[in-house]
Amino acid sequence: MKEQLLDRFLRYVKIDTQSDENSGTNPSTDKQFDLARLLVSELEELGLDSVELDGRGYVYARLDSNLQKDQAIRKASGPGPIPKLGFIAHLDTSPSASGKDVNPKIIRNYPGGDIRLNGTVSILEKENRHLKDSLGHTLITTDGTTLLGADDKAGIAIIMTALHYLQTHPEIPRPHIRVGFTPDEEIGKGALHFDLERFDADFAYTVDGGPAGEINNETFCADSAVISIQGKNIHPGEAHGVMVNALKIAADIVAALPGDMAPETTKDKAPFIHPYFMEGSVGTAVVKFLLRAFDIQTLEKQKALLEDIILRVQDRYPGSRIDLEISKTYRNMHGALQQVPHVSAYLEEAVRRTGLVPKWVAVRGGTDGSGLTAMGLPCPNIFTGGHNYHGQTEWVSLDIMEKSVETLVHLVQICLE
Numbered sequence: 001m002k003e004q005l006l007d008r009f010l011r012y013v014k015i016d017t018q019s020d021e022n023s024g025t026n027p028s029t030d031k032q033f034d035l036a037r038l039l040v041s042e043l044e045e046l047g048l049d050s051v052e053l054d055g056r057g058y059v060y061a062r063l064d065s066n067l068q069k070d071q072a073i074r075k076a077s078g079p080g081p082i083p084k085l086g087f088i089a090h091l092d093t094s095p096s097a098s099g100k101d102v103n104p105k106i107i108r109n110y111p112g113g114d115i116r117l118n119g120t121v122s123i124l125e126k127e128n129r130h131l132k133d134s135l136g137h138t139l140i141t142t143d144g145t146t147l148l149g150a151d152d153k154a155g156i157a158i159i160m161t162a163l164h165y166l167q168t169h170p171e172i173p174r175p176h177i178r179v180g181f182t183p184d185e186e187i188g189k190g191a192l193h194f195d196l197e198r199f200d201a202d203f204a205y206t207v208d209g210g211p212a213g214e215i216n217n218e219t220f221c222a223d224s225a226v227i228s229i230q231g232k233n234i235h236p237g238e239a240h241g242v243m244v245n246a247l248k249i250a251a252d253i254v255a256a257l258p259g260d261m262a263p264e265t266t267k268d269k270a271p272f273i274h275p276y277f278m279e280g281s282v283g284t285a286v287v288k289f290l291l292r293a294f295d296i297q298t299l300e301k302q303k304a305l306l307e308d309i310i311l312r313v314q315d316r317y318p319g320s321r322i323d324l325e326i327s328k329t330y331r332n333m334h335g336a337l338q339q340v341p342h343v344s345a346y347l348e349e350a351v352r353r354t355g356l357v358p359k360w361v362a363v364r365g366g367t368d369g370s371g372l373t374a375m376g377l378p379c380p381n382i383f384t385g386g387h388n389y390h391g392q393t394e395w396v397s398l399d400i401m402e403k404s405v406e407t408l409v410h411l412v413q414i415c416l417e
């Protein structure tokens with residue numbers, strides 16, 4: 001199974017599928033279709049039904065139950081219809097690092113220590129606490145010039161390998177299985193055009209997580225904020241009393257943010273406001289922010305904080321105009337998942353059966369599951385064994401990917417028990 005998993009993974013990461021948040025198209029980049037088309041042909045080869053790629057880059061497929069229709073499902077709650085279980089992963093890689101010409105390096109039987117990727121980039125043991133849990137594993141890294149794309153091609157390879165396993169083990173009773181591969185997760189649009197009716201699952205799991213045994217049913221609540229600043233430009237020689245410099249206003253706004261509410265100064269369940277883009281000249285400037293918190297009330301407070309900063313800064317720059325626009329990105333899925341506790345319970349038990357210790361971790365980010373859960377499809381997240389996503393030091397343990405495949409195969413059985 002390990003070699004098949006490795007083969008698939010290497011095949012998928014070599015296809016550039018970087019998404020682009022500045023694109024207005026769906027999917028945001030055409031090249032995501034390259035991987036989508038390959039997966040369609042592989043799903044067909046695996047013998048799945050209703051394999052479809054839609055015009056927006058979503059791949060859907062089905063593997064129907066091998067139980068007889070009239071066979072009663074013995075569940076703790078008594079007989080019921082055959083469940084419809086979904087698995088989801090995303091096609092795209094992050095815009096924050098190149099995904100072109102990925103040249104994966106394979107380290108078999110990792111002996112410990114730092115991993116040198118090239119002359120300047122290394123994966124350091126002291127910055128990667130999970131390396132010491134990976135002794136003897138097969139690790140896959142980059143050559144230090146691109147991201148790896150384990151986020152989320154590890155998830156795709158895990159799902160495809162689990163499907164192959166189920167197809168070659170028809171003696172394992174299974175529910176109806178639904179598969180979905182989404183574009184543009186990294187730019188927050190993976191759930192946007194997901195066709196729930198076509199997918200047709202009762203509940204699903206994204207395979208888009210991190211370290212061994214970590215599972216997620218809690219994510220940030222996320223909004224984005226754009227502050228647009230109108231200054232007044234004039235020749236500097238005649239500027240006295242007239243010029244209003246939008247760049248200085250932008251700088252003052254960023255400087256007024258609380259230092260203890262930044263991504264670089266917070267962890268666990270602490271919220272942050274993150275200015276991530278700034279552009280402008282004397283006349284106009286734009287600053288973009290991510291607002292992140294685990295509950296809506298805190299998100300509202302962050303919005304109020306920005307409004308307050310704007311009022312204070314505007315006071316110092318008469319004649320300026322500062323506009324704030326907030327847009328909703330995704331919401332914490334925890335509340336909705338608490339309404340269907342069996343969905344998380346199945347997952348916890350499936351991880352336990354692989355021999356790993358299940359560990360619920362609140363994601364300091366979002367997944368497709370955040371959006372899908374809000375749309376009515378309960379959707380926790382499963383580890384892949386990947387680390388340092390979105391950068392050149394990304395790495396993944398093939399041994400943990402294999403544990404993730406096992407988790408999916410256990411899930412298939414547990415939901416029928």
Ligand SMILES: [Zn+2]
Pocket residue numbers: 090151152185208
């Ligand atoms: Zn991901």
